[in-house]
Amino acid sequence: MRxxxxxxxxxxxxxxxxxxxxxxxxxxxxxxxxxLLTAVLILNAIWGFSxxxxxxxxxxxxxxxxxxxxxxxxxxxxxRVATLLGFALALSxxxxxxxxxxxxxxxxxxRYVDSELDVLxxxxxxxxxxxxxxxxxxxxxxxxxxxxxxRRAWGLMMxxxxxxxxxxxxxxxVAILIIVNPLISVGILIFSIPRFFLDxxxxxxxxxxDTQMSTKxxxxxWLRYYLVExxxxxELKLLRLTDYLTKRLKGISSEIIEKRIELNKQRExxxxxxxxxxxxxxxxxxxxxxxxxxxxxxxxxxxxLYLRSLRSAEExxxxxxxxxxxxxxxxxYVVDLIWFLNxxxxxxxxxxxxxxxxxxxxxxxxxxxFK
Amino acid sequence: xxxxxxxxxxxxxxxxxxxxxFKxxxxxxxxxxxxxxxxxxxxxIAVVGENGAGKSTMIKLLGGFYIPKKGEILIDGINLRxxxxxxxxxQLAVLFQQFETYPFSAKDSIGxxxxxxxxxxEEVVNAAKKTGIHDYIEGLPKKYENPLAPEFEHxxxxxxxxxxxxxxxxxxFRTGAKLLILDEPTSNVDPQAESDIFNxxxxxxxxxxxxxxxxxxxxxxxxxxxxxxxxxxIIEQGTHKKLMELAGKYxxxxxxxxxAYLSS
Numbered sequence: 001m002r003x004x005x006x007x008x009x010x011x012x013x014x015x016x017x018x019x020x021x022x023x024x025x026x027x028x029x030x031x032x033x034x035x036l037l038t039a040v041l042i043l044n045a046i047w048g049f050s051x052x053x054x055x056x057x058x059x060x061x062x063x064x065x066x067x068x069x070x071x072x073x074x075x076x077x078x079x080r081v082a083t084l085l086g087f088a089l090a091l092s093x094x095x096x097x098x099x100x101x102x103x104x105x106x107x108x109x110x111r112y113v114d115s116e117l118d119v120l121x122x123x124x125x126x127x128x129x130x131x132x133x134x135x136x137x138x139x140x141x142x143x144x145x146x147x148x149x150x151r152r153a154w155g156l157m158m159x160x161x162x163x164x165x166x167x168x169x170x171x172x173x174v175a176i177l178i179i180v181n182p183l184i185s186v187g188i189l190i191f192s193i194p195r196f197f198l199d200x201x202x203x204x205x206x207x208x209x210d211t212q213m214s215t216k217x218x219x220x221x222w223l224r225y226y227l228v229e230x231x232x233x234x235e236l237k238l239l240r241l242t243d244y245l246t247k248r249l250k251g252i253s254s255e256i257i258e259k260r261i262e263l264n265k266q267r268e269x270x271x272x273x274x275x276x277x278x279x280x281x282x283x284x285x286x287x288x289x290x291x292x293x294x295x296x297x298x299x300x301x302x303x304x305l306y307l308r309s310l311r312s313a314e315e316x317x318x319x320x321x322x323x324x325x326x327x328x329x330x331x332x333y334v335v336d337l338i339w340f341l342n343x344x345x346x347x348x349x350x351x352x353x354x355x356x357x358x359x360x361x362x363x364x365x366x367x368x369x370f371k
Numbered sequence: 372x373x374x375x376x377x378x379x380x381x382x383x384x385x386x387x388x389x390x391x392x393f394k395x396x397x398x399x400x401x402x403x404x405x406x407x408x409x410x411x412x413x414x415x416i417a418v419v420g421e422n423g424a425g426k427s428t429m430i431k432l433l434g435g436f437y438i439p440k441k442g443e444i445l446i447d448g449i450n451l452r453x454x455x456x457x458x459x460x461x462q463l464a465v466l467f468q469q470f471e472t473y474p475f476s477a478k479d480s481i482g483x484x485x486x487x488x489x490x491x492x493e494e495v496v497n498a499a500k501k502t503g504i505h506d507y508i509e510g511l512p513k514k515y516e517n518p519l520a521p522e523f524e525h526x527x528x529x530x531x532x533x534x535x536x537x538x539x540x541x542x543x544f545r546t547g548a549k550l551l552i553l554d555e556p557t558s559n560v561d562p563q564a565e566s567d568i569f570n571x572x573x574x575x576x577x578x579x580x581x582x583x584x585x586x587x588x589x590x591x592x593x594x595x596x597x598x599x600x601x602x603x604x605i606i607e608q609g610t611h612k613k614l615m616e617l618a619g620k621y622x623x624x625x626x627x628x629x630x631a632y633l634s635s
Contacts, residue, residue: 143522222474226471231471234431234467236471237460238434239484239485240461240486241486244489
């Protein structure tokens with residue numbers, strides 16, 4: 001019985017953990033609202049892709065203006081720039097509408113996934129054997145699943161819907177940069193590594209701190225419960241426990257917050273250090289592109305296009321990795337959830353001996369031992 | 372408005388309900404109707420009656436958690452309204468029907484009965500022994516430091532009967548209290564433990580007042596006087612013998628329960 005409750009924690013590599021989480025979350029979202037999930041993924045991909053045409057329009061506008069300085073007929077330049085600005089406006093409006101619609105769909109999907117989790121959990125719990133439900137280790141792990149479900153549904157849908165946006169945003173920006181030099185894109189990946197490495201290291205540290213502080217978090221929760229939701233305020237008043245419990249709550253919450261602040265401080269400092277290589281790489285590429293303009297190898301507009309694409313690639317790659325890290329943050333929750341949903345249900349053998357129980361004549365306990 | 376008459380509650384000699392009427396805020400029905408009773412020091416009082424008769428409400432009024440709509444509650448002749456509630460409540464040890472189950476440790480769960488003395492381990496153990504829960508606690512992996520909720524490491528999940536004993540121990544740890552009140556204290560405790568607990572309560576009630584609300588007639592005999600509440604009114608009062616002779620509601624309820632035990 002013990003084995004059916006306590007499942008060893010999945011422990012494959014970090015990338016596999018991300019993809020395990022992603023796969024399971026997609027399964028749940030697909031089960032909740034398949035068409036909505038598909039729409040969210042496709043429309044976010046379109047949103048990610050639609051940035052680069054804007055950069056290209058900016059390039060055309062700048063080049064038109066630069067070439068216009070030498071033109072005899074300024075009205076032609078004006079009409080050309082006005083037309084391009086019109087396209088840029090249309091694209092901007094399109095992106096605004098698409099962005100709003102995406103946010104709406106994403107929130108809707110989160111709500112459906114949240115309710116799907118309630119249905120899945122509620123449907124499963126009553127089908128388990130009583131000995132499983134009453135097992136303290138099961139209770140502990142199940143309580144975590146139950147407590148986290150609402151928050152995690154939102155926490156998972158946001159990065160999930162952002163993934164196609166960042167993938168397509170990154171791919172389209174890289175496609176532009178490849179025109180200049182394919183190595184520039186490779187450079188972004190290489191110089192982003194310190195940042196990603198440090199970010200993932202601190203997510204792990206965050207986890208470790210949460211695990212280390214889990215008992216204190218529970219005591220915090222209990223203390224809050226007794227002060228706010230006590231089932232007998234009469235007793236609380238009579239025993240005059242409020243001051244004592246408040247003092248204890250303050251003590252334990254301060255201890256937790258101080259440790260978290262310390263970790264966050266370290267995290268921010270590391271994040272700054274992690275960004276330095278990419279910042280200098282960005283500066284070097286900008287200089288290179290400026291030099292290309294001076295040599296007349298690229299136009300001012302192209303300089304703007306490449307620069308914008310470079311920054312967009314950096315941002316999208318950063319966003320993509322952050323989304324994966326956010327998904328990774330939910331790994332433990334998803335493992336617990338999947339463990340719970342896969343627990344063996346109570347077997348009702350009605351198909352086998354259904355006839356036997358139609359009329360009960362005798363019940364016998366024969367040498368029954370139990371603990 | 373409650374006053375600050377500190378001297379009045381140092382020694383309780385008599386508690387009196389005088390024409391007390393009460394109904395809960397925003398409700399129409401009277402829960403207590405013209406209740407009159409007097410309880411003296413050293414007395415052990417049982418309050419019996421069916422569900423909804425108003426038994427628990429009497430305790431709430433006595434704790435000053437609600438004020439009678441009509442009539443008054445007098446402590447040695449002084450209206451409870453005029454008294455400093457903090458000081459008055461420091462004289463009470465109450466086990467409510469829905470008492471709280473504190474999970475942090477067995478020691479805390481008992482010690483919270485008197486927060487000023489929560490670190491007095493010897494007294495905590497004494498209180499636990501009086502309700503027969505000491506052996507259970509000693510058998511836990513971390514003994515008195517053991518959490519009483521499975522969410523914590525080594526945490527256990529005491530049964531309702533075990534919780535009741537812990538709750539009574541918490542009440543008994545409040546040694547300074549002059550008025551001990553128990554609302555359905557042993558409804559989940561086995562008969563032997565129930566008998567032990569009531570014997571202990573009877574023993575420690577010297578120079579105190581004990582009031583216990585119950586629906587289990589096996590325990591009421593230790594009471595010096597029994598009040599029978601019915602639909603908010605005290606309809607009978609007296610000793611067990613007297614009430615049996617009266618052949619009223621008490622006898623009917625007592626016989627009903629006794630028959631259930633004896634019929635087999």
